[in-house]
Amino acid sequence: MITPFRIDGKTALITGGASGIGEQTSRIFAGAGANVIIVDIDQPKAAALAAELPGASYRIFDITDEAAVRAGFEGLESLDILINNAGIGLVGGVEETEADDFDRIFRVNVRGVYLVTRFALPALRAAHGCIVNIGSVAGMVGVKRRFAYCGTKGAVIAMTRQIAVDYPTEIRANCIAPGTVETPFVEAYLEKNHKHEKEKVRQELHQRQPVGRMGKPDEIAWLALYLCSDQSAFVNGSVVTIDGGWTAA
Numbered sequence: 001m002i003t004p005f006r007i008d009g010k011t012a013l014i015t016g017g018a019s020g021i022g023e024q025t026s027r028i029f030a031g032a033g034a035n036v037i038i039v040d041i042d043q044p045k046a047a048a049l050a051a052e053l054p055g056a057s058y059r060i061f062d063i064t065d066e067a068a069v070r071a072g073f074e075g076l077e078s079l080d081i082l083i084n085n086a087g088i089g090l091v092g093g094v095e096e097t098e099a100d101d102f103d104r105i106f107r108v109n110v111r112g113v114y115l116v117t118r119f120a121l122p123a124l125r126a127a128h129g130c131i132v133n134i135g136s137v138a139g140m141v142g143v144k145r146r147f148a149y150c151g152t153k154g155a156v157i158a159m160t161r162q163i164a165v166d167y168p169t170e171i172r173a174n175c176i177a178p179g180t181v182e183t184p185f186v187e188a189y190l191e192k193n194h195k196h197e198k199e200k201v202r203q204e205l206h207q208r209q210p211v212g213r214m215g216k217p218d219e220i221a222w223l224a225l226y227l228c229s230d231q232s233a234f235v236n237g238s239v240v241t242i243d244g245g246w247t248a249a
Contacts, residue, residue: 005226005231007034007229010080010129012080012081013039013083015039015085017083018049018058019042019184020184021134022040024220025220030053030054032229037058038059039058039061041062046060064107064112064115066115078123079120079123081130081132082132084134087108088108090146090149091145091149092146105152110156110159113156124171125171131160131171131174132175132176134176134224135153136178137177138153139156160239161239164237165237172233172236174232176240176242177239177240177241179208179241179244180208181217182217208246210245211245
């Protein structure tokens with residue numbers, strides 16, 4: 001019996017790879033045999049994580065800055081896997097959303113995915129590699145007071161499908177659409193917006209998934225591993241929900 005979902009010897013670049021879903025993806029991919037490149041803007045966290053993982057390294061650059069992304073890919077000899085995980089959130093309906101905040105979230109969540117993918121693509125095509133974009137159920141259904149965030153994740157889903165159409169025999173591109181996942185991202189949201197009622201709102205976040213809890217970062221990472229393994233060779237251009245039943249209704 002061959003152990004499935006191995007990615008031995010493959011090089012995987014993971015943006016936002018030092019915390020939350022990105023950190024667990026870095027850990028699980030390294031455990032599955034990959035040489036992980038952690039991309040983040042938090043140098044201490046990235047360096048500490050890379051030191052823990054066999055064959056791992058890190059690069060620090062801002063994914064919204066074209067020159068920085070270009071420089072970040074310099075000297076990269078090969079690339080088999082790209083995980084576009086880095087992203088930010090924004091609370092507010094259309095009337096609450098300031099133009100500067102709207103522009104910022106699109107710079108990170110959409111422009112960042114575009115730039116990293118653009119500079120990764122030559123190496124990925126050469127390797128017949130794969131891309132996994134971390135989207136959200138917010139790109140598939142309306143979420144209250146998440147006007148701009150929903151817009152960015154809808155764009156990530158659309159870009160994923162378009163890339164799969166342009167390069168169907170050269171690379172595979174898929175998107176994971178999680179529900180709410182218990183990460184530092186969620187903790188920061190609670191601290192900023194619900195400082196005096198954290199536990200109440202945390203329970204509400206648990207309950208909006210029909211299974212009654214938020215997801216765990218490693219659950220998303222295991223799905224990403226499958227999508228990057230040879231066992232998923234027929235999966236291309238897909239948007240895979242992992243949301244505790246949220247979008248089933």
